[in-house]
Amino acid sequence: MATEFTLPHWYDLHTHFRQDETLQATVKDHIHMNCAGALAMPNTAPPVGKLFEADKPENYKSIEQYHAEILAASDGRFKEVIVPLYLTKDTSPDMIEKGARAGILKACKYYPPHGTTGAESGAPLDTYMENGVFQAMADTGVTLCVHGEEHGLDPERYFDRGENAEMIFYQERMPRLVDNFPGLRIVGEHLTTKVAVDFIQDTPSHVKGNITPQHLIYTIGHLLKGLKYHLYCLPLVKYSEDRAALRKAATSPNNTKFFAGTDSAPHVQKMTACGCAAGCYTGRIAPQLYAQAFEMAGVDLSDQAGQAIFKNFLCTIGQEFYDLPEPEETFTLEKKPENVQPLKVGDQTIIPLPLGMDFDMTWRIKP
Numbered sequence: 407m408a409t410e411f412t413l414p415h416w417y418d419l420h421t422h423f424r425q426d427e428t429l430q431a432t433v434k435d436h437i438h439m440n441c442a443g444a445l446a447m448p449n450t451a452p453p454v455g456k457l458f459e460a461d462k463p464e465n466y467k468s469i470e471q472y473h474a475e476i477l478a479a480s481d482g483r484f485k486e487v488i489v490p491l492y493l494t495k496d497t498s499p500d501m502i503e504k505g506a507r508a509g510i511l512k513a514c515k516y517y518p519p520h521g522t523t524g525a526e527s528g529a530p531l532d533t534y535m536e537n538g539v540f541q542a543m544a545d546t547g548v549t550l551c552v553h554g555e556e557h558g559l560d561p562e563r564y565f566d567r568g569e570n571a572e573m574i575f576y577q578e579r580m581p582r583l584v585d586n587f588p589g590l591r592i593v594g595e596h597l598t599t600k601v602a603v604d605f606i607q608d609t610p611s612h613v614k615g616n617i618t619p620q621h622l623i624y625t626i627g628h629l630l631k632g633l634k635y636h637l638y639c640l641p642l643v644k645y646s647e648d649r650a651a652l653r654k655a656a657t658s659p660n661n662t663k664f665f666a667g668t669d670s671a672p673h674v675q676k677m678t679a680c681g682c683a684a685g686c687y688t689g690r691i692a693p694q695l696y697a698q699a700f701e702m703a704g705v706d707l708s709d710q711a712g713q714a715i716f717k718n719f720l721c722t723i724g725q726e727f728y729d730l731p732e733p734e735e736t737f738t739l740e741k742k743p744e745n746v747q748p749l750k751v752g753d754q755t756i757i758p759l760p761l762g763m764d765f766d767m768t769w770r771i772k773p
């Protein structure tokens with residue numbers, strides 16, 4: 407008998423919808439995988455760097471506008487969407503207070519300058535520690551979403567056996583951040599290392615972390631063997647001991663800290679003339695991938711206790727943390743092979759992650 411189990415609709419609390427045609431297509435894929443909404447990252451072109459459309463400067467997109475575009479693309483299917491404000495050199499404590507008061511500002515996103523796709527507008531973390539922005543966020547209950555990688559490192563320190571950009575960030579900057587702003591709600595986005603997991607585990611309950619499917623499934627060897635560039639995302643997949651720590655954190659029966667955020671990122675052109683765009687696309691297939699990852703981590707999803715652990719990670723912890731409406735609709739995952747297809751956007755193609763990875767998907771959403 408096929409294994410199947412039913413879950414409530416869920417929120418993808420770290421995703422990239424981009425803009426224009428790509429936004430229309432990727433929102434549809436999120437609806438197809440039964441998302442009730444999402445936290446949609448603001449590194450669009452142009453970046454979401456202001457609150458309202460009428461605000462200055464003109465060269466930023468506004469939360470007001472992007473939020474409306476996503477809801478319209480969802481055709482009424484999303485219950486709620488959070489658009490964080492992209493922290494830039496123009497972000498001020500006044501903006502935070504104004505946005506929080508108006509109810510439009512729920513979160514801000516910190517990008518390490520030039521640290522990933524669309525991170526050109528970021529300023530170093532210390533800027534906001536010193537200029538009152540983080541204090542204003544702590545005072546108004548606005549969540550800080552952190553891309554936790556140290557910026558500007560030499561390649562030797564960026565990724566090595568003993569240290570890497572995420573480890574350095576979680577060893578040097580995060581402790582100061584958490585200590586200096588004890589009331590600030592923080593999410594460590596897309597965690598990839600044992601150091602980051604251990605750090606989040608030891609913090610108070612208003613500090614949490616999210617984990618992508620790819621970081622639960624793969625290690626750096628999967629990327630390097632055959633140079634599977636579709637697995638190239640930032641932060642990079644790491645070593646097996648890091649993956650073990652991520653798996654243990656996500657699949658613990660006592661998990662109160664770690665939740666789903668796919669970091670699904672559509673790229674129509676993954677390879678460039680002399681580099682590679684960072685980001686893996688997992689629209690349509692993220693719950694299936696997470697289910698498979700949980701089984702790889704030893705969770706028995708044919709058992710109610712295992713299903714409860716999975717639901718806690720996918721559906722509950724993040725929804726409660728962001729105080730999002732609890733969905734009433736449900737969907738069913740069943741143990742059958744999933745047929746993964748590229749996503750067409752106009753005359754271009756986005757390749758979802760497991761294609762080309764020598765990876766057979768074992769769960770699908772019951773039609």
Ligand SMILES: [Zn+2]
Pocket residue numbers: 420421422447669671
């Ligand atoms: Zn991201």
